[in-house]
Amino acid sequence: MASDTSIILVTGGTGTLGRLVVPLLREAGREVRVLSRHGRPTGRAGAAGADGVDHVAVDLLDGEGIGPALEGLGTVVHLAGGPKGDDVATRNLVRAARSADVRHFVLISVIGADRVPLAWLRSKLAAERAVAESGLPWTTLRAAQFHELTLKTVRAMAKSPVFPVPGGLRLQPVDARDVAARIAELALGGPSGLVPDLAGPEVYGLGDLARGYLKASGKRRPTMPVRIPGKAGRAYRAGDNLTLDGADTGKRTWEDFLAEHVGGDGSPASRTAQGPGRRSI
Template identity: 65%
Template structure:
């Protein structure tokens, strides 16, 4: 009863893999680079975008937890995966909230990846999550390097802690296929400008903020809150402030 994990060496995978091992499951982790296996975890080489090594990785797997993703190509990678996954009893996928709502290539690719899983006929579970605290920190840290930090007006996030997402995914992976399950967002809705200020304060930096307006369809979608799920999403526990306290402790 092996679980194949794609993206098992990334931010989310590093939280999920120990939880699944603690539940007594044997794991196979797909990686583009060689890694030494450890007790109960086998690493196999493959590349989802290139379609390399997937059949061997899937062979004998009962369940697939599909976490691998990037700035582009998630739809291609997922189609390559499901073509090799015939006979798998359960595939679990991590999507993004409002995948169909935002006119951005990343969101469209995530929506197309979901469709590939659904159209495959494989028993599946799809969990959509908001932006992780880790991604938010990477974003505001990059912005904080500028002498004047742009503060996009009307852009709000529901940042969620990757550990909260990992715990939910572990439960879903060990359970029965459930189709599309409720989204998972963070416990609060925050303006990106406030998140930038929180980061600068935690990092001990002083930077002036310059309000800017996001143009076009993307700006209108964000100002309308199209990226949010305020009604039906489950909420994680860890806040942005708590995450920053951990990152900058001492």
């Protein structure tokens, strides 16, 4: 079957990032097929649901049903991911994309995938390599940790009577909406290879992120410095999880995000901020 370049497949289309990307692609006039483990609501390729989006249930890890889900489309946007197995899922998807003659494969990855020695980041790097070596026209974007995951982390840590603060750990969290806008732009454009990383507009020590959360939530906790051991600890203290030069930056800061999601009155933030000296999207 010949590919229709107007149809875009989005894996993980119901996740944190995917549910923001899909409407942007629809607003651009593109047909969208969402692939997720559970599907919704049509469960078969070629039959759009009430939202005008074709939802298909496929488990990328076992590979069953991927081929039919890719029939007749031009672009794959691979956003699905988890703590393990991303390399396996991506290889399965790449194999099917080659058979379907997909013309553009877009992948989201993580800043530091090639530098921080953690198992889940090694899996991300293996996924990147599977795409780059596939023979398909491709684009990969590495993004910083999302605000949502940062919030989940500090909330969990704040449940302890004492807030542990790993020394030297810095993050540059980025808003998922800023990442979604960039992914949509890349998906609608041509293959670009490895594009500049996308990070948030400011770098924070974990203690700064914790204090911002505690203040926004009206909580008080004493902090206690701790040390991340081993090679991973050395990598984080060296800033290997950051891209301080040459990265694109989003607009929404950690404080903006907290004002929307944790602020006492629940009102949206009225400001946005940009870091100086960097390109913003």
